[in-house]
Amino acid sequence: MSGAASTTAASAGASVPAADLDLDAPGLADAIARVRADVARLHDELVRYRLVVWTGGNVSGRVPGADLFVIKPSGVDYDDLSPESMILCDLDGHVIPGTPGSERSPSSDTAAHAYVYRNMPDVGGVVHTHSAYATAWAARAEPIPCVITGMADEFGGEIPVGPFAIIGDDSIGRGIVQTLSGHRSRAVLMQNHGPFTIGKDARDAVKAAVMLEATAETVHLARQLGEPIVIPDEHVDALFQRYQNVYGQRA
Numbered sequence: 599m600s601g602a603a604s605t606t607a608a609s610a611g612a613s614v615p616a617a618d619l620d621l622d623a624p625g626l627a628d629a630i631a632r633v634r635a636d637v638a639r640l641h642d643e644l645v646r647y648r649l650v651v652w653t654g655g656n657v658s659g660r661v662p663g664a665d666l667f668v669i670k671p672s673g674v675d676y677d678d679l680s681p682e683s684m685i686l687c688d689l690d691g692h693v694i695p696g697t698p699g700s701e702r703s704p705s706s707d708t709a710a711h712a713y714v715y716r717n718m719p720d721v722g723g724v725v726h727t728h729s730a731y732a733t734a735w736a737a738r739a740e741p742i743p744c745v746i747t748g749m750a751d752e753f754g755g756e757i758p759v760g761p762f763a764i765i766g767d768d769s770i771g772r773g774i775v776q777t778l779s780g781h782r783s784r785a786v787l788m789q790n791h792g793p794f795t796i797g798k799d800a801r802d803a804v805k806a807a808v809m810l811e812a813t814a815e816t817v818h819l820a821r822q823l824g825e826p827i828v829i830p831d832e833h834v835d836a837l838f839q840r841y842q843n844v845y846g847q848r849a
């Protein structure tokens with residue numbers, strides 16, 4: 599396929615530029631197949647948790663060890679998404695020609711996802727939705743204050759707002775990276791648009807999108823009853839540390 603070297607990037611520690619990859623090398627081919635399957639399947643979670651209407655949201659996942667990611671085609675019904683219809687891109691957001699799905703246009707937000715992968719090397723998944731409550735906060739450009747423990751657990755503080763940005767070029771990506779770099783939150787409310795979430799992989803970014811919407815709804819409801827009480831920083835820190843390091847099952 600593309601590139602001269604037969605690097606099995608998935609098994610290598612460092613990330614290998616797309617042009618140097620042999621996409622048919624077994625390790626890399628398996629890694630791409632896994633990410634294609636995960637990304638296709640995870641769109642069902644957006645529907646299950648009612649984070650999207652029609653085709654208005656997207657999931658992508660980085661291919662471990664390679665300068666590649668997988669994203670959905672633009673405007674295709676979620677019921678019609680399959681691993682083979684996912685689109686493989688390099689980290690400049692260019693579709694890799696000759697690969698399954700490459701005959702279709704990738705998501706309108708491909709440039710934004712690519713910018714995040716280029717500039718946040720630890721990010722392995724990106725999600726965008728227009729989920730109702732989070733988008734309502736985004737419409738007001740108001741950060742969601744940290745007033746419930748579940749939010750401290752998951753996001754380590756308030757959910758920040760990113761700038762207004764035009765769809766289709768780097769602008770959204772720049773806004774996401776600017777806002778989330780050095781921030782504990784894995785979610786940003788892009789002004790007048792909606793939420794973008796990041797994670798260590800695509801599933802983790804979907805989890806952040808689900809938790810964000812629940813948070814946005816609960817804090818909105820709390821505000822109908824009066825002014826919610828902001829959790830002091832030292833408690834937020836303790837909750838975040840416990841949830842991130844102790845909660846759940848340890849390997």
Ligand SMILES: O=C(CO)[C@@H](O)[C@@H](O)COP(=O)(O)O
Pocket residue numbers: 653654655656671672673674704705706707726765
């Ligand atoms: O936010 C927007 C457009 O406003 C897009 O993310 C959304 O409609 C989904 O587009 P794609 O189907 O991923 O191209």
